[in-house]
Amino acid sequence: MIGIDTLVASAETDAGTWDETGLPVDVIEAAARAGVLGLDRTTDCRGLGLNAAELGSVAERLGAVCTSLRSLLTVQGMVNAALDRWGTAEQRAQWVPALATGELLAGFAATESGAGSDLSSVTTSFEAHGSDHRISGRKLWVTFGEVADVLLVLGRSQAGLTTALVETDAPGVSVEPIHGQLGMRGARIAHIALDGVVVPADHLIAPPGFGLSHVVGTALDHGRYTIAWGCAGMARGCLADAAAHASTRVQGSAVLSEHDSVRAIIGRSWVDAAGARALCERAAEQRDAHEPSALFTTIAAKYAAARVAASVSQQAVQVLGAAGCAPGSRVGRFFRDAKVMQIIEGATEVAELQIGDYVLGGGAR
Amino acid sequence: MDTANAPVPESRDELVEQLRQYLSSITSTELGPDDDYFTLGLVSSLRALEIVTYIEGSHDVVVEVEDLDLDNFRTAARVAGFIRRKRGEQLRATDGAAP
Numbered sequence: 001m002i003g004i005d006t007l008v009a010s011a012e013t014d015a016g017t018w019d020e021t022g023l024p025v026d027v028i029e030a031a032a033r034a035g036v037l038g039l040d041r042t043t044d045c046r047g048l049g050l051n052a053a054e055l056g057s058v059a060e061r062l063g064a065v066c067t068s069l070r071s072l073l074t075v076q077g078m079v080n081a082a083l084d085r086w087g088t089a090e091q092r093a094q095w096v097p098a099l100a101t102g103e104l105l106a107g108f109a110a111t112e113s114g115a116g117s118d119l120s121s122v123t124t125s126f127e128a129h130g131s132d133h134r135i136s137g138r139k140l141w142v143t144f145g146e147v148a149d150v151l152l153v154l155g156r157s158q159a160g161l162t163t164a165l166v167e168t169d170a171p172g173v174s175v176e177p178i179h180g181q182l183g184m185r186g187a188r189i190a191h192i193a194l195d196g197v198v199v200p201a202d203h204l205i206a207p208p209g210f211g212l213s214h215v216v217g218t219a220l221d222h223g224r225y226t227i228a229w230g231c232a233g234m235a236r237g238c239l240a241d242a243a244a245h246a247s248t249r250v251q252g253s254a255v256l257s258e259h260d261s262v263r264a265i266i267g268r269s270w271v272d273a274a275g276a277r278a279l280c281e282r283a284a285e286q287r288d289a290h291e292p293s294a295l296f297t298t299i300a301a302k303y304a305a306a307r308v309a310a311s312v313s314q315q316a317v318q319v320l321g322a323a324g325c326a327p328g329s330r331v332g333r334f335f336r337d338a339k340v341m342q343i344i345e346g347a348t349e350v351a352e353l354q355i356g357d358y359v360l361g362g363g364a365r
Numbered sequence: 366m367d368t369a370n371a372p373v374p375e376s377r378d379e380l381v382e383q384l385r386q387y388l389s390s391i392t393s394t395e396l397g398p399d400d401d402y403f404t405l406g407l408v409s410s411l412r413a414l415e416i417v418t419y420i421e422g423s424h425d426v427v428v429e430v431e432d433l434d435l436d437n438f439r440t441a442a443r444v445a446g447f448i449r450r451k452r453g454e455q456l457r458a459t460d461g462a463a464p
Contacts, residue, residue: 086430120410210433213410214417221414292418295411354411361391 003034007069008061015066016328018186023068028147029102031069036062037076038100041084046097052287056229056280063230064237067337068186070230074223075143079106079152081222082163082215086206095150095165107148108223109139109166109192110216117350119212124155124194126162126208133157133204135166135197141344145190146177152205153194154216160209163216164199172197183333183340221295223345224302225287228280231305231341234334235273238309238316241331242266245320256319265319269312276301276308296358303351309338380424380448385441387419398442403435413438420444426451 007030011018018024031037040055041047050058055077062070080099084092098104115121124137137155142148151166151173168175172195181189206215243266246257256262279301286294316331317324324331342348381398389396392407402408408416416438417428426448437447 086433088430206430207433209435213413214433217410217414290418290422292415292422295415295418357409361393363391 003030004036004058004061007031007034007036008065011062011065011069015069015186016330016333018066018068019333020185022146022188023072023144023186025147027069028072028105031072032102036073037102037105038080038097039073039077041080041096041100045084045092045100047100052225053281053284055226056284059226059229060233060236060277060280063233065233066186067230067234067334067341068184068188070226070233071143071184071187074226074230075108076102076106077226078219078223079108079150082152082219083165083205085218086210086215091202091205099150104149105144105147107142107145107151107168107190107192108219109142109145109151110154111140111142112138113140117347119154119216120161122154122156122161124153126155126157126164128157129198131201132198133164133201135164135194135199136172137194139192139194141178142190142192143184144188145175145192146188151192152215152219154211157208159207161212161216162208163205163211165203165205166194166197166199168192170197170199181340183337185336220345221298225283225298227341227345228276228283228298228301228305231302231309231338232273232277232280234309234338234341235269235276235305235312238313238331238334239266239269239273242269242312242316242319245323262319265315269315272308273312276305279304293363296355296363299346299351300355302345303348303355306338306341307348309334310342313338378445381442381445384444387423388416388441388444391415396441399440401439403439416444420448424448424452426455 010027018027035048036058038045038047039050039058040052043049059070059073062073076099080096084096087095099106110119110122112122112124114123124135124139127134135153135155139153142151148168151168152163153166154161154163156162166173174193174195176191178189178191246262246266247255249256283294283297283301286297313331313335317335320329320331323329385396385398388402391412392402394407396402420426421428436443438444
């Protein structure tokens with residue numbers, strides 16, 4: 001994992017700049033060379049063949065230094081997990097290795113203005129066009145949409161919610177890069193309009209009707225898992241910065257850490273971060289054991305880790321004071337990123353309901 | 366919805382009963398072996414994916430994209446039939462690979 005060590009080292013120095021400029025193409029290429037885009041795909045599919053625990057560990061390391069870089073891992077991983085799971089043998093052969101190596105970059109195009117937490121409300125239309133399909137709609141907040149070669153698009157056909165791969169060089173695709181959003185500023189996010197884009201029948205993934213529950217469901221599950229670990233890493237990074245600042249910063253005649261209130265913040269943050277990480281580990285174990293409960297434990301891990309990343313980053317900004325608010329502050333960047341993590345791939349409130357239903361259904365242990 | 370008195374040949378076997386109990390548990394509803402829990406609106410999209418993982422993990426079959434047909438999954442008896450067919454296919458595939 002020398003490539004990943006190098007990537008983490010460059011993110012430690014450059015992530016603040018990437019937050020302003022967007023993740024540069026050469027960094028995306030370095031991530032691809034390091035295997036970050038196909039960590040848990042099999043070696044037959046030109047991935048690294050990592051298990052869930054190992055995948056989580058890489059997401060945590062990247063998350064501790066740069067949310068946008070970790071988001072690259074997340075989006076490529078989620079699209080490829082869905083294709084590997086629900087593609088036909090021909091589709092898997094065509095797409096999975098190309099995505100695992102980064103020969104192609106993927107975007108996940110599900111959200112619309114009227115369909116965020118409730119993706120079953122998407123209005124993007126799939127219409128028969130001879131043996132092909134014609135797709136029209138407008139997708140929002142596509143992570144790395146500015147540079148993606150291919151999008152996994154959720155829409156609706158007469159037969160129900162349907163997913164297809166759409167190549168971004170197809171006529172009718174227009175990409176509008178977004179700047180200045182709250183967080184994930186380096187993640188080359190774009191809104192993408194699809195205006196009568198024609199895709200061949202072999203680009204449909206899974207039968208119509210299974211697009212949301214199975215294809216998007218598999219992608220979101222994978223996304224939540226790497227986001228959870230990324231947030232655990234973010235919390236750890238914020239805690240380290242807060243502790244380092246508190247141990248060295250002198251105000252008046254006292255080092256910050258001599259104040260009871262500061263030590264209490266550090267203690268509380270450590271416990272929160274360790275608790276979230278323990279849930280991530282539990283999700284890893286269940287995923288590696290292929291337990292059905294892994295779906296729900298992953299939701300719980302993402303929910304807890306995003307919440308802890310938000311609270312620990314907020315406390316870290318407080319401890320760092322002006323330094324936390326300054327341009328280029330890492331904890332300041334994570335404070336903005338962490339709030340976004342409480343919204344994407346299942347907002348906090350939705351996750352609470354899903355976990356509540358699961359507990360009431362007797363599945364939790 | 367199944368009628369309670371109709372003959373249901375597979376309904377009393379162990380596999381159907383095991384699946385019926387699992388599906389009743391996750392839907393928090395006492396289901397019969399032929400109750401269509403999709404039509405009854407008892408399954409969220411998340412649960413639909415969980416059912417796939419359960420079938421694979423607990424019954425040693427692989428659900429492939431070609432198997433994505435609601436008719437394979439809509440009742441406990443149908444899931445049992447699906448599992449038996451898949452096991453048969455997997456056995457034949459293994460036999461076919463042997464010298």
